[in-house]
Ligand SMILES: Nc1nc2c(ncn2[C@@H]2O[C@H](COP(=O)(O)OP(=O)(O)OP(=O)(O)O)[C@@H](O)[C@H]2O)c(=O)[nH]1
Ligand SMILES: [Mg+2]
């Protein structure tokens with residue numbers, strides 16, 4: 030990094046500007062240098078040129094240790110135009126948040142984030158929220174947690190609004206940096222607030238003030254008191270995978286891969302062949318999600 034630049038971290042990006050924090054803890058609003066070859070995102074480590082008027086300019090974006098990427102459909106350029114989008118940089122973990130109910134839990138979405146997280150170099154973690162709504166759950170949360178534990182994903186099921194729930198999520202993250210991802214309204218900001226000491230308005234605040242539901246619109250980096258940080262992300266409705274090969278699915282579907290070794294036929298596609306161990310041993314919800322993703326990747 031050139032002598033005149035100071036190191037900083039990107040806290041949030043919006044409207045062609047970034048909120049950054051310098052190594053000395055000072056926060057500034059920064060412009061982007063014209064020569065940047067990509068857009069900075071929350072979590073990026075950057076080299077800043079500090080301007081005398083209190084502004085700053087991002088001159089360098091350092092190589093990212095991890096990246097959470099997806100494809101985004103471009104509204105302006107017709108139905109099929111897709112663009113790669115980096116949601117967060119340098120998080121050690123991706124905390125996948127899904128509610129038991131309201132909105133309903135979607136394994137397909139969890140699996141997509143899981144694949145993208147592993148591919149991007151992050152440790153995936155699972156927080157199932159709204160435990161208090163268990164009587165409305167389509168499937169028992171313990172079953173969901175057990176299925177993911179089988180492939181090495183640690184998880185908890187909590188009511189985020191309780192102290193015990195927040196503590197369980199805190200223990201899961203264990204002082205690391207985590208990008209917090211999931212469908213809108215599952216409780217991401219609620220848990221980020223609980224773990225960072227608040228400061229951000231959440232649904233509850235807005236419900237009280239009668240302004241309707243609060244929705245996070247910008248990825249935001251927030252420190253946790255235990256030395257880690259959380260990147261609170263806007264809710265996602267869909268998650269299209271970017272830069273993923275079929276072979277990248279093996280981590281997220283280790284249960285399928287393991288059973289496949291016991292199929293009678295070496296080239297078994299697990300679609301009704303005799304002696305198929307996958308059909309026999311793998312949870313049908315897991316298998317359905319795997320098939321859907323595989324078909325999509327093979328098509329693309
Ligand atoms: N019953 C119940 N409600 C919860 C729980 N966690 C969060 N909520 C409520 O769910 C609503 C949405 O919470 P948020 O934290 O704003 O959700 P979010 O995931 O950040 O939503 P987006 O920013 O739109 O992506 C709020 O009214 C919360 O109070 C929970 O464990 N149980
Ligand atoms: Mg939010």
Ligand SMILES: [Zn+2]
Pocket residue numbers: 289292297298299300302304305306307308
């Ligand atoms: Zn098979």
